[in-house]
Amino acid sequence: MSRAVRLASFGGPEVLAVREVPVPEAGPGQVRVRVTAAGLNPMDWIMTADADTAARFGLSLPAGFGTDFAGVVDEVGAGVTGLSAGDRVFGGALSRAVADFVVVDAAGEIAANEVHRTPDGVDDRTAATLSIGGRTASAALAVLDPGPDDTVLIGGAGGGVGVFAVQLARLAGARVLGTGSAGSADFLRELGAEPVAYGDGLADRVRALAPGGVTAALDLHGTETVQAARELGVPDDRICTIAALVDGVPGANGANAAPGALDELARLVAADRLRVPIAASYPLEQIRSAAERQAGRHVQGKIVIDL
Known part of the structure; x- marks a missing residue:
């Protein structure tokens, strides 16, 4: 079993809960990532605030939470080339990133279902803020x-x-x-x-x-x-x-971002030409507090969940 944030109903930070869930398996063309950090964005709580908004994003209950992630490839599905177990990666997994594991498409240039190599010199907390x-x-x-x-x-x-x-x-x-x-x-x-x-x-x-x-x-x-x-x-x-x-x-x-936009951002971070301020980091167990702070809309920089 593994941990993941799950919503049994749509609403504010009070509906967020850490649950035990089965470890997902990587299918053909997919990789499983052991998540080490997940970055929060306003869209995370906006799109899970009510059922009508969630439906526009294709979400249904029980839903996950968070989209930006960074971590290490843990399992490689059939047909995947260019990524191996142990590779450091980052990307997006729509409304399911705050979890011990995410499964995403390895080919990945589709927003919120993608994975990219994390360059040397970019730490996981920073990489976990880049996608959205x-x-x-x-x-x-x-x-x-x-x-x-x-x-x-x-x-x-x-x-x-x-x-x-x-x-x-x-x-x-x-x-x-x-x-x-x-x-x-x-x-x-x-x-x-x-x-x-x-x-x-x-x-x-x-x-x-x-x-x-x-x-x-x-x-x-x-x-x-x-x-x-x-x-x-x-x-x-x-x-x-x-x-x-x-x-x-x-x-x-x-x-609408151009192909390669995320990789270019990561390269700029690695080259010390782009800085990502981390306003705060929270352990997974404090997801509600982290989401409340994010929802306040006065955060200077990014909020990250450590897993």
Whole structure:
């Protein structure tokens, strides 16, 4: 038997429970991974909050929890090449990653059912944060295509996607203004963003900080940054959202990330060009506390479950 987080009903962190479950077997074309760390994302609790939302993601009860994982290949199914038992790997397993074992497709470029080699120099906790946040940031930045001539406004810059988006935009040569609370200012500066407080008057504060104007914007939370960007004259095709639908504004999600995006992110981490701040790590038994903190939406960086 092995351990896994299971939900007997949909709801908030209070429905999460650690259960004993049979050890899964790797089928043809699959690998079984012994999970050492699982990263949490807002989508984990959003998509399991109620039955209707869960159904849109193809989830039914009893359901698991969490998508991002890292660990070691434990079993290789028939027909798998390129991966062997003992290989360090990371990837995504939709709503089942917080478990001792996950089984995923070895061919893996499909979001939330994929596995990639973990490069030397990338620890498991960090690797376990890359799949959802990294994919989403990569897809959103591909929409904006920032460069050295751009000033990019990123709303929610200190969150799980923001930590990637800020750094990727900076690596592309862009100037980045990042919205957050007053308490997050130092954290945003460490990422490479110039902090600006969110809330009423955002556009005026951005104007004061960047009198030359803003050329692109990414809203990682809702629509406040979209509204400010429009007020500042940013054209809709250079605005992107991930959490809200706005007429005329393109959206992005992790499933749209280009092939190879995750491997490239891992290479950047290994080369010390991309840093993933770990806000906190929790043992599996404290999954409810970890999910509650994640659901508070004020985490600076990522939360990881240690298995």
